[in-house]
Amino acid sequence: MRSLLLGYALALGAAPVSGPVSGQIPEWTLERGVTIGRVDDPVYGLTRVGGVLADAERVFVLQPEDGTVRVFSRAGEFIRDLGRRGEGPGEFTRPNGMGWHGSRLWIKESMSPRLTFFDVATGEAETIRYRADVPGSPNRWMPLAVLADGRIVASPQLTTGPGGAMGASELPVIVTEPDGTLRDTLTRQSIDGLVGRITAGRSVGETWVTSPIPDLDFVTFAPDGSSVVVVKRQGWDGRTDPAEFEVTRLDVHGDTVYRRRIEYEPRPVPSDYFDDRIADGMDRPNISNRRAYARALREFYEQRRYFPPVTSVAVANDGTAWLARQREDGEREWLVLDGSGSAIGRFRLPRGGGIWFANLTECWVVESDALDIPYVVQYNIVR
Template identity: 25%
Template sequence: MPKRTSCALSTPTALLSLLLLCAACEDPSGPAHEAFATWLTEADYEFGDAPEQEVFFTVPFLRADPYRGRILVRDRGDKQISAWTPDGSLLFVVGGDGEGPGEFTSPSRIYFAPDGGFSVRDDFGIRFTRYTADGELVETVLAQDGTLEHDGLMLTLEAPAADGYLGFPLTWAALELGDGGDPVERIAVVHATRSEVGQRRAPEPLFWLDIADRIQNTRFPDGTGLIGGQPFTDADQARFLPGTAVAMRMRGLPPGTVDLIEVNAEGDTVWQRRLQLEPRPLTRDFLDAWMDEQLEWMAPALSEWPEDVIREALNASVHKPEHLPAATGLVLTASGEVWVRTDEAEDTLRVHYAVRRGDTDSTPRRILLPEWLEIEDATDTHVWGVRRDEMDLPRVTGRRLVPAGS
């Protein structure tokens, strides 16, 4: 049985609503609006691909190495991982298209070890490949064969743990909408392990995510429709690192509130932090403005329907909480922080909030980033992402973090 702490989320039947109870070990209402330290960024590093060395960026994703100061770039186009100095010197390249050891079919997450080595998640977590700090192949491990399930759904394995992997069941729009049955409204974050003799154990739920109202199903009078993500979803989210998961919750909390809870592979809650952001009502004017934006592309594409019919279908299908979700996503960074994305804007800058994992007292940072920069990682000194240049070519970009007024 997993160990229990006073705020542990270790029982298989625990809903993620228990995270609220856990995060509310102190005053559950929290302050109306807490203080933040404002930070800005300034241009510093930027580099592109290296065609002369057969490294091409199409849709790059990057991670900052917290131990050696390097930037690792994964590109699904060429299915390679390239390592760079921050100023754009190529160090080495690993991978390539294939199913053999050290090759990738769909590389995604990159995880670092303290010795500088790193591992790459591939093919929905079916395989994980480890490399030394210098890019030498250590091993490619088959983490599962595609038959590993929980609640009848195939698992996607997200990150390694000491004796297995952390992951959750794969869902799709029809399941979440209840097409042909009850909608899937919650999924478990699980720990999948093997016994000492190598026999696979049943995945153990660590906690549950409330995923209701993630999918928008816009239906028209003839029965046709469009399916996409809800623009104002307040569903739970989770992100993973080796041996740990961080959940973000807003549903059922006071307006403007974001709960962050870290749970380890044993099911223990090891950290929790509540952010109280400024509540913002989801007004009729805001909804109308959003629908106007949608109509700009939907009306020409759906010319058989009058705009008022499209607007009515949008209004009927959109999830409408009383307040705008306080956050839209989270990133676990090389600096040991959780960066919380929001749709708040200040002029042409997008507002993010950052708190250090394990810290419960320090003033959170309010960081203003250019709207074009989608944060992918951050160190203590820089925030990293991708910029599209005037030729629409991707450029890896590192912007220096500076306190406002410095």
């Protein structure tokens, strides 16, 4: 019998596996704890949040719009800022991710292949410009994470033009030494159908558009670089049965710890879901035939008939994987896998809440109020 609980059921995947999951998945509850953020306070008020980390004493909140990392105590008291906007050592243009390498905090950027390392005790910074040495590749390689052993994971920048990665069906995710020397390919990230090129209805040139329902693979790293979880989450095609997605955990050496296929209940895309997005897409230059262009845009968008099975992934330093699925009512239901791939818990978060940092005792969530002002909230997990 196919047992479904909150839309999930675990099935054995390709070897190696840790064995079948049986019985009911325990439901956890969350108790709200510390909240960081205020509406009208320049010290405690937050702009868009690009990442959250916590250690035994502090909470680190990445602020891409400000080009800084805000540091708070675990009680929510402001301590200091790390970094500032700029292009020098310890400065950022568009920071978009962070993690730990030993006792140092690293920060990467979205538009520049730079990595900055901070000694969080002294604030001393070291910035390096990363360059991957990949023979025969014209791509610009962007760092994704720093592994626990100091090696760097990178992928090609999505660009158009000769040698550009945009329009490809998959991207290699590579592992290099800190100096850029290529060591291995960690995985290949599927981006099939993420970006499309439209020429119909245009008087000149072409338009590159992105699907409003991206289902590219998630490649998510533990904050300390000890493991990576790859979720292949392409939406259901309406033909295979049962509907499944695949979760693989790799250790710091790239060896497979487990691979699981997880059944789920597909959620169809409503017929009018793309209407507003198509209307917004008509506001472009060089459109000579609006009907032909709108038809081409709809054909590209409607390749996605079902929503992706997973909307967000977090990986903890203890190897647990936290997988979110969006419900029709806007809430997210989370499934937690332990380090061997067994389901150990499930819970829900309010509408709009997303987990940025977690372990088996707490999770740190970013929530927004009615004015779209973000807050970082700590929840204690009751198991």
